[in-house]
Amino acid sequence: MAQSMYVHIPFCTQICHYCDFNKFFIQNQPVDEYIEALGKEMSLYDLDNKEMKTVFIGGGTPTALDAFQMERLLTSIHDHIRLGKGYEFTIEANPGDLTKDKLAVMKEAGVNRLSLGVQTFNEQLLKKIGRAHNVDDVYRTVSLAREAGFENISIDLIYSLPGQTIDDLKETIDRALEFELPHFSAYSLIIEPKTVFYIMLNKGKLSLPSEDTEASMYEYVMDRMERAGYHQYEISNFGKPGYESKHNLVYWNNEEYYGFGAGAHGYLDGIRYHNHGPLKKYMNAIGNGEKPIIEQINVSMRERMEEEMFLGLRKTDGVSLEGFKRHFGVDMNEVFGEVITNLTQKELLVISEGKIKLTRQGKLIGNEVFQDFLL
Incomplete structure (x- = not known):
């Protein structure tokens, strides 16, 4: 919630x-x-x-x-x-x-x-x-x-x-x-x-x-x-x-939030949404008693797992293996094992204290690392 x-x-x-x-x-x-x-x-x-x-x-x-x-x-x-x-x-x-x-x-x-x-x-x-x-x-x-x-x-x-x-x-x-x-x-x-x-x-x-x-x-x-x-x-x-x-x-942490205003993004009940950007369209929708949403995306389980990784890896603390399994009911290695092994061998990721984290080198090319988690 x-x-x-x-x-x-x-x-x-x-x-x-x-x-x-x-x-x-x-x-x-x-x-x-x-x-x-x-x-x-x-x-x-x-x-x-x-x-x-x-x-x-x-x-x-x-x-x-x-x-x-x-x-x-x-x-x-x-x-x-x-x-x-x-x-x-x-x-x-x-x-x-x-x-x-x-x-x-x-x-x-x-x-x-x-x-x-x-x-x-x-x-x-x-x-x-x-x-x-x-x-x-x-x-x-x-x-x-x-x-x-x-x-x-x-x-x-x-x-x-x-x-x-x-x-x-x-x-x-x-x-x-x-x-x-x-x-x-x-x-x-x-x-x-x-x-x-x-x-x-x-x-x-x-x-x-x-x-x-x-x-x-x-x-x-x-x-x-x-x-x-x-x-x-x-x-x-x-x-x-x-x-x-x-x-x-x-x-x-890939948590949900409300987004209000012209062009704002929000994430509620598993749905990511995007408001109208132009002021006239935003305010017309509000004037008609409608939510000013131009786009809604039902985030699939696979997409949520991808987001969990590429958002969570931005944190120095990384992504918890146990937390991932608790959240999605599946072992992280079952989904991303090959990617994690490959990036670990390249010394872009490290597994430490039950968490997957970026190395210093990984931080330098973070966006390239994140791309690998898009299934």
Whole structure:
């Protein structure tokens, strides 16, 4: 039974060159009507004050909302659910967007975790990737958040950016660590279709680090975070003990969750679903009293087993042999024995403490490893 929910806010004050998430430039958009539609969508799921262990508001840019809109959004969420003991309530934020008023509204509503999209501490790279904030905004935002009483703050970083060098990355990591925050994420840049960078790449106007440089950057991130006392609990995530992202672990543990908003994905009762992305289609469906779902997939037993492996292997803790058998009623080796043997011989996987885990080399080519688990 799902005890987690994702809420999508698709509005941005600026469109980043690498972003392929469902988003719209906020000017002249029906923001207030959208917030109202979100509440109506939640009503269609008969949540009835259901207890949630994790809530995650992402985007887009949730903090593009003003304080009044943010309050309406958070009130609407509380109208439908209650927060369980030890809950985690995260909002994604852009440095520079957060004000004292917005932070006070969030704190009052029980938000207890902020995820800041910093990406890099290099001013030139920030401009090159289309970010709206500057480095000073990061310092001001972290200071404001701490003054408002937020302790659980995470910073997102991206490496392998156009023109980025290892030295650039080292400086970014050093400056990020100076904050002594409890959590960091570091993702390699992926060029997605329909983005500015995708168009530039196809025109030969985008210079990216080589694959070897990207691998060296990732290894540096892993080693530097470990030296600083952060546990790499997932391929791209590092935290102090007790500060791992509970919501993201829902995804990696292949658990079910509600997804609300335009373009949101959810997973309920063995069915993965995807909402309409265009605002008009999303809001028309809500206006007709219908769930705004454009696609539903009944996940077969085989697909669930595949997901258990390629999602679970993202975690440093790996996938439990006993847990797999308990969950599916079949031994993991009966289903994936040949794949596991092959990847173990290549030293990309290791079996340790009753769990299948990626080796360091496996982490470097994780996506290739995951592909092998698609039957």
